[in-house]
Amino acid sequence: MKHAVILIWVFAIAVVPAVVGAYDLESAYRSRGGYDYHKAASSRDGVYDINAARAERGAFEGVKPGTAGVATNALSAVSESSLDWYRAAAARGSAEAQFCLGAIYEEGRLVPQDLSQAVAWYRQAAAQGNADAWIALAGLHDIGKGVPRNPAEADAAWRKAAELGNVAAQYMHAERCYQRKTPDLVQAAMWYRRAAESGSIPAQYRMGEMMFKGEAGPQNYAEALKWYGLAASTGFADAQYALGLMYDKGLGVARDAAKARDFYAKAAAQGHGTAKTALGEAGQE
Known part of the structure; x- marks a missing residue:
């Protein structure tokens, strides 16, 4: 019973979309240090597009130039215009945008739910070392959503995220080793x-x-x-x-x-x- 309680506790931290719905990027984004908005605004690249997407959502509220920050929820305020910016950023190779598009397609926000698209975007982000995408893939493989249920693949994905320094993934990987x-x-x-x-x-x-x-x-x-x-x-x-x-x-x-x-x-x-x-x-x- 203790193990079950703690698993619920850590999933509340990791907030895997495949398990509990819309993904809250705030804590995960903080753990990566964030982007420098001031520098990003001066260069047209994937980071610029991400920031433009956030700006469309009012994500700069309370954020000063030159500081790191992120909107509270990556999906709850996604608009048509911010979705376009995410697509542009993903096309430019932004792993974060690719991850966000994966979550958007998984949840069916502003687009019809498309798990094959979700998995494809998660995999692109994961290939670039995005820990959140590895966590999302782990959750999908754990429950067989959009991919065949495969605990071994889930284990491997949790380990990848753990090796990338995601603390919640490190804990979950340890739990899986222990159990x-x-x-x-x-x-x-x-x-x-x-x-x-x-x-x-x-x-x-x-x-x-x-x-x-x-x-x-x-x-x-x-x-x-x-x-x-x-x-x-x-x-x-x-x-x-x-x-x-x-x-x-x-x-x-x-x-x-x-x-x-x-x-x-x-x-x-x-x-x-x-x-x-x-x-x-x-x-x-």
Whole structure:
């Protein structure tokens, strides 16, 4: 059940169009550093066309020249004119525009839904190293949308996106390594660590879990405490419960009933069932 909850949590971050609808580019775009609008406006290239498309959507609102930024949602405000700019940018070789066209065709925004076109544009963008396109292809192969269902192809696409530095993809690739019929704990630990070090909260929890269980080398409570602590500090309920357990049982730390109850209470307040039970038992001691 924990794995299912965390998978839902990370998909809310990755927002794969094949799974949940229109793709929100904001976080993914921020992770790539964005474009310099001031420079882009002075040269007619794919970046210029992308910026023109954004301008048609009012995407420059609150964005100053020379700074990076992006519209909140790549598809929700697509207009006929911005669609033309995306097509122009894609023709000039813009991987981002190719990805956006893939999402437009997948969702059927302003054009009839055409999954073959969506896949073709995603593949063009992916061939240029666009991590978002690899994520989209992974989602399509996972559910057999527009392409034959192929978990191996999905695995390969998630790994490509992970290798390109997409943190959500690094976490998802680690999850898939961990959940195989024969888990690959070495690969899982490596990718969880990469994602965790880049700030992925569920990956930080997973690193704590692997350290706690001795799945990433020898059992290491100190490392488990560190990773659980990072995730718990953001309000991640599973990590808060795990810290409560460590303080409750004195695992790697001096037993501290007050701290245990505090962490149990924080997790329980978010609806964590096991934490509620543990909190009730702790109150009876």
